[in-house]
Amino acid sequence: MTTLTPAREVRGSGPLVGLTWVFGPAxxxxxxxxxxxxxxxxxxxxxxxxxTENVTSSFALDAMRLSAITSTFTxxxxxxxxxPLAYLLARYDFPGKALVDVLVDLPVVLPPTVxxxxxxxxxxxxxxxxxxxxxxxxxxxxxxxxxxxAQLFVAAPFYIRTVKAGFETIDPAYERLAxxxxxxxxxxxxxxxxxxxxxxxxxxxxxxxARALSELGATLIFAGSYQGRTQTMPLAxxxxxxxxxxxxxxxxxxxxxxxxxxxxxAILRLIAGSVPRRAPRA
Amino acid sequence: xLSVEIAARLGKFELAPSFSAGDELVVxxxxxxxxxxxxxQAIAGIVRPHAGRITIGDRVLYDSAAAVxxxxxGRRVGYVPQGYALFPHLSVAENIGFGLQNTDRAGRRSxxxxxxxxxxxxxxxxxxPHQLSGGEQQRVALARALACGPRILLLDEPFSALDTAIRAxxxxxxxxxxxxxxxxTLVVTHDLADAFSLGGRVIVVEHGRVLQQGTREDIFYRPxxxxxxxxxxxxxxxxxxxxxxxxxxxxxxxxxxxIAAAIYASHAAPPLAPGQPVEASVRPTQxxxxxxxxxxxxxxxxxxxxxxxxxxxxxxxxxxxxxxxSAAGEDLEIDLPAYTYFRLGLDHDKDIEISIRPEAVxxxxxx
Numbered sequence: 001m002t003t004l005t006p007a008r009e010v011r012g013s014g015p016l017v018g019l020t021w022v023f024g025p026a027x028x029x030x031x032x033x034x035x036x037x038x039x040x041x042x043x044x045x046x047x048x049x050x051x052t053e054n055v056t057s058s059f060a061l062d063a064m065r066l067s068a069i070t071s072t073f074t075x076x077x078x079x080x081x082x083x084p085l086a087y088l089l090a091r092y093d094f095p096g097k098a099l100v101d102v103l104v105d106l107p108v109v110l111p112p113t114v115x116x117x118x119x120x121x122x123x124x125x126x127x128x129x130x131x132x133x134x135x136x137x138x139x140x141x142x143x144x145x146x147x148x149x150a151q152l153f154v155a156a157p158f159y160i161r162t163v164k165a166g167f168e169t170i171d172p173a174y175e176r177l178a179x180x181x182x183x184x185x186x187x188x189x190x191x192x193x194x195x196x197x198x199x200x201x202x203x204x205x206x207x208x209x210a211r212a213l214s215e216l217g218a219t220l221i222f223a224g225s226y227q228g229r230t231q232t233m234p235l236a237x238x239x240x241x242x243x244x245x246x247x248x249x250x251x252x253x254x255x256x257x258x259x260x261x262x263x264x265x266a267i268l269r270l271i272a273g274s275v276p277r278r279a280p281r282a
Numbered sequence: 283x284l285s286v287e288i289a290a291r292l293g294k295f296e297l298a299p300s301f302s303a304g305d306e307l308v309v310x311x312x313x314x315x316x317x318x319x320x321x322x323q324a325i326a327g328i329v330r331p332h333a334g335r336i337t338i339g340d341r342v343l344y345d346s347a348a349a350v351x352x353x354x355x356g357r358r359v360g361y362v363p364q365g366y367a368l369f370p371h372l373s374v375a376e377n378i379g380f381g382l383q384n385t386d387r388a389g390r391r392s393x394x395x396x397x398x399x400x401x402x403x404x405x406x407x408x409x410x411p412h413q414l415s416g417g418e419q420q421r422v423a424l425a426r427a428l429a430c431g432p433r434i435l436l437l438d439e440p441f442s443a444l445d446t447a448i449r450a451x452x453x454x455x456x457x458x459x460x461x462x463x464x465x466x467t468l469v470v471t472h473d474l475a476d477a478f479s480l481g482g483r484v485i486v487v488e489h490g491r492v493l494q495q496g497t498r499e500d501i502f503y504r505p506x507x508x509x510x511x512x513x514x515x516x517x518x519x520x521x522x523x524x525x526x527x528x529x530x531x532x533x534x535x536x537x538x539x540x541i542a543a544a545i546y547a548s549h550a551a552p553p554l555a556p557g558q559p560v561e562a563s564v565r566p567t568q569x570x571x572x573x574x575x576x577x578x579x580x581x582x583x584x585x586x587x588x589x590x591x592x593x594x595x596x597x598x599x600x601x602x603x604x605x606x607x608s609a610a611g612e613d614l615e616i617d618l619p620a621y622t623y624f625r626l627g628l629d630h631d632k633d634i635e636i637s638i639r640p641e642a643v644x645x646x647x648x649x
Binding site (some may be wrong): 008171173174177178179180181182183184185191195197 | 326327328354356357358359360361363365367369370371380381383426427429526583
């Protein structure tokens with residue numbers, strides 16, 4: 001996912017004839033299994049004739065607005081704090097590096113609900129940091145801030161991992177050479193390293209944003225599900241089902257998420273396609 | 283004037299080069315893994331020694347005793363690494379002008395213009411590195427290194443990725459840039475032909491240390507040790523015994539054969555006592571084979587020989603000859619043009635006569 005390698009070179013290279021009747025049906029079944037539910041969702045949403053009405057309900061609008069705002073904030077924070085970490089991990093050895101590496105990997109494999117509980121016992125009202133914040137009059141749990149933090153915890157690793165891999169593919173010879181030409185480390189980073197890492201930064205951002213947008217478990221536990229405050233789109237879908245509202249609203253929300261996800265994947269493909277397949281090595 | 287005397291430990295490798303050079307073209311030559319590139323990187327400030335001193339003119343770049351270690355950015359070295367490291371996202375002009383950030387736009391443009399002209403890159407300003415040939419990339423790297431007015435030029439294996447025709451062209455570019463700039467230029471190469479043809483001073487490096495430095499003739503024709511002789515491709519290293527002296531010549535015994543070696547003023551020799559065993563090197567290209575009809579009159583060091591076998595190259599043939607009574611491993615190697623091989627009608631098992639000029643016999647002083 002993160003390396004974005006197109007498989008074009010091997011396409012049509014082998015004799016498929018003998019395999020068609022074995023692989024064909026299995027592949028078709030697989031495609032149908034993934035394609036039909038999505039198609040059904042889109043078909044159902046558009047055929048009800050009330051898609052616009054459902055999307056513009058205050059319940060849906062609140063969720064969409066909140067999702068857009070929180071996921072954008074999450075992405076911004078991930079870029080600001082994640083880029084330096086990714087660079088340090090890619091370029092330097094320091095004590096405890098292996099531990100940091102594992103920490104960054106952990107949220108990717110953990111169930112998000114675990115992240116939610118962890119955040120709650122840290123920043124919740126009776127959490128180890130949260131109780132001091134509470135005493136100072138700052139309340140984080142069950143606020144918009146909590147939504148962003150939950151998303152950040154779960155989604156930032158996707159950004160960091162992708163960008164770290166990007167930095168690693170850049171030959172340090174470029175940076176060293178810029179230094180010999182008198183460029184400061186900061187100028188070298190801005191004018192040499194960042195532009196060369198740009199495709200992976202973009203790819204990491206798309207992955208991170210998509211993950212933040214679909215965040216559910218951690219948010220539910222750490223931020224709750226209050227309409228207009230912490231109820232993002234995935235939470236709104238669950239909320240609508242639980243409250244026994246019409247099924248049409250969650251369907252509309254689901255379709256919007258499908259369209260957004262498809263758009264993000266398209267962007268990712270575009271990035272992958274625009275990167276010349278040269279390894280940036282000196 | 284460049285002076286390097288440092289010690290650095292990199293893993294298990296110990297780098298301890300020691301040499302100095304004027305504003306001349308200096309070739310750092312040695313097998314791969316000998317520490318040539320690391321020496322360049324230490325001068326550039328990329329590799330940090332733990333002891334020693336590096337100076338260019340009166341400017342100290344590194345001095346462990348005085349706790350001086352000028353950072354890379356302040357060293358003003360023109361460094362061209364192996365593979366060039368051209369910034370792939372910048373155009374030719376942007377690459378060359380990268381080191382001129384303190385110059386205004388107009389000044390930068392004119393500097394880039396004069397550099398592209400000097401390196402034969404005119405009209406390529408807007409190209410990207412991947413649109414350039416290997417030779418053009420090398421020129422851009424040279425121009426970029428020269429842009430910020432370096433005190434020294436460091437070139438790491440500048441010819442390694444280039445084909446023969448481009449090599450010759452680029453060699454001329456480097457030599458003429460060196461002449462016009464008048465700054466010390468250090469070229470690292472493992473290629474003996476490149477080392478010789480660049481001219482100037484040659485420094486032979488192995489295991490992180492300088493083995494010998496001198497003119498190219500010193501190094502190639504008069505290697506100081508058997509190892510250097512091997513490194514610079516002198517494959518005939520022969521055991522001999524000193525017999526005596528006469529006018530300008532040392533008489534030696536080579537397994538029962540008398541052979542004379544010239545004494546070089548440039549290679550001040552410690553006195554060699556009669557009976558002392560020595561080794562002597564003879565370059566494979568400096569052994570002459572008698573042509574039919576040539577009386578070999580006036581020649582010394584004439585021996586009968588038999589061709590044992592030959593290796594054919596595209597341009598040159600290498601033949602291995604046995605001298606009567608010589609033991610195994612005492613064969614002489616002779617390199618000669620393919621044309622000569624055929625004109626002399628040479629062949630397997632053919633008996634020939636060879637002659638070695640006394641000037642071509644170099645005595646290696648074994649410790």
